[in-house]
Amino acid sequence: MTVLLGCIADDFTGGTDLAGMLVKAGMRTVQLIGVPDGPPPADVDAVVIALKSRTCPAGDAVAASLAALRWLREAGCRQFYFKYCSTFDSTPRGNIGPVAEALMQALGTDFTIACPAFPANGRTLYKGCLFVGDVPLSESGMRNHPLTPMTDANLVRVLQEQVERKVGLVDYATVSQGDAAIRARFSALREQGNGLAVVDALSNADLDAIGAACADMPLVTGGSGIALGLPRNFRRRGLLASNAVADALPQTGGLRAVVSGSCSPATQRQVEAMRASCPSFCIDPVRLARGEDVVAAALDWAAGRIARQPVLVYATAAPEAVRQVQAELGVEHAGNLVETALATIALGLVRAGVGRMIVAGGETSGAVVKALGVTGLRIGPEIDPGVPWTSTLHDDDTRPLALALKSGNFGSDDFFLKAWDKLQ
Ligand code: ADP
Numbered sequence: 001m002t003v004l005l006g007c008i009a010d011d012f013t014g015g016t017d018l019a020g021m022l023v024k025a026g027m028r029t030v031q032l033i034g035v036p037d038g039p040p041p042a043d044v045d046a047v048v049i050a051l052k053s054r055t056c057p058a059g060d061a062v063a064a065s066l067a068a069l070r071w072l073r074e075a076g077c078r079q080f081y082f083k084y085c086s087t088f089d090s091t092p093r094g095n096i097g098p099v100a101e102a103l104m105q106a107l108g109t110d111f112t113i114a115c116p117a118f119p120a121n122g123r124t125l126y127k128g129c130l131f132v133g134d135v136p137l138s139e140s141g142m143r144n145h146p147l148t149p150m151t152d153a154n155l156v157r158v159l160q161e162q163v164e165r166k167v168g169l170v171d172y173a174t175v176s177q178g179d180a181a182i183r184a185r186f187s188a189l190r191e192q193g194n195g196l197a198v199v200d201a202l203s204n205a206d207l208d209a210i211g212a213a214c215a216d217m218p219l220v221t222g223g224s225g226i227a228l229g230l231p232r233n234f235r236r237r238g239l240l241a242s243n244a245v246a247d248a249l250p251q252t253g254g255l256r257a258v259v260s261g262s263c264s265p266a267t268q269r270q271v272e273a274m275r276a277s278c279p280s281f282c283i284d285p286v287r288l289a290r291g292e293d294v295v296a297a298a299l300d301w302a303a304g305r306i307a308r309q310p311v312l313v314y315a316t317a318a319p320e321a322v323r324q325v326q327a328e329l330g331v332e333h334a335g336n337l338v339e340t341a342l343a344t345i346a347l348g349l350v351r352a353g354v355g356r357m358i359v360a361g362g363e364t365s366g367a368v369v370k371a372l373g374v375t376g377l378r379i380g381p382e383i384d385p386g387v388p389w390t391s392t393l394h395d396d397d398t399r400p401l402a403l404a405l406k407s408g409n410f411g412s413d414d415f416f417l418k419a420w421d422k423l424q
């Protein structure tokens with residue numbers, strides 16, 4: 001069976017978010033880091049190619065997205081999805097509009113939608129205006145975002161500035177009448193010369209109806225919420241099994257380790273909880289800066305302990321300690337030193353027999369994934385909201401590793417202790 005849904009995400013964590021949604025909706029999903037060289041993995045219903053195209057120049061974002069589309073078409077995908085942030089993060093020059101139009105052109109389609117709504121996370125759309133919680137986007141914290149400040153909540157206007165085609169609106173009066181009414185409105189907008197339509201949504205039921213109305217649309221664009229409604233279309237057509245387990249991972253045994261480079265409050269509590277019952281090794285950035293071989297010391301230390309129980313290697317520190325180190329070494333230098341050390345330790349641990357690993361910290365995860373030569377992740381069972389177990393994919397015959405990448409503020413206090421039980 002070929003891949004059904006091909007997704008292009010404009011950043012890595014956005015890709016993970018979407019992949020997790022699709023798994024929950026019953027599609028076996030892998031997330032690939034950039035456009036791969038080889039063919040898609042077997043037994044996959046949806047592929048998410050994660051790019052880093054949110055804030056790069058629009059031309060680069062378009063080129064990268066078209067390369068991803070080419071690969072997804074070769075993989076046999078029947079429908080394509082362009083995923084961006086639920087706060088429609090974009091610069092005045094794009095990149096959402098230019099990428100959407102380039103994908104439309106490549107697919108030979110003259111109509112698509114834009115719907116970043118994600119009601120469960122407080123992102124709703126009414127009369128084309130995006131709300132974040134109780135306030136319009138332009139009054140939310142997004143107005144001060146360092147890279148993509150959003151100062152207009154009206155997405156019809158925002159998107160129109162980014163595209164050549166005319167942008168219309170499917171407003172709530174239509175959406176609330178269900179998928180047939182939405183479909184009829186799509187046709188009317190298309191006949192009136194619109195190429196894109198912003199679609200209002202206030203609830204998950206709205207997302208379901210919009211998803212059903214998009215069943216025949218070659219390209220859908222939105223946040224991760226709207227993807228909830230798409231798997232059902234494939235199921236209705238008999239293309240997707242209704243009883244399939246979508247989050248099964250290959251069996252992975254091996255030793256267990258946690259590598260933490262996050263200093264976020266949730267991670268600090270998780271480190272404390274694990275330190276109370278498991279061996280732990282603290283990485284001191286100042287020793288790294290002095291050129292001491294802290295990596296070798298950590299790996300030697302782990303070798304004597306890891307056979308019996310999971311070990312923790314962490315640079316996690318309280319805000320005052322981090323500030324002191326940053327004042328001494330510089331923010332960037334300190335960050336790079338720690339990331340490189342933790343990534344090298346992670347690789348050493350895998351070589352020493354670790355088969356199940358948790359990494360805490362967004363940047364830290366990026367460094368570890370790179371050091372391990374991971375090209376993709378098969379998404380497995382969720383440990384806590386937003387953090388699934390995954391199984392690594394590699395371009396060579398490296399054995400898959402069970403890997404959980406936890407962003408700083410995610411997870412309960414006992415995350416590092418309880419996560420292992422979800423792997424069975
Ligand atoms: P989060 O997801 O919590 O933001 P990240 O891994 O993205 O975590 O970012 C944490 C950053 O802090 C990384 O660059 C990491 O190398 C750095 N760091 C970790 N521990 C320390 C420390 N003790 N002193 C200074 N910087 C640190």
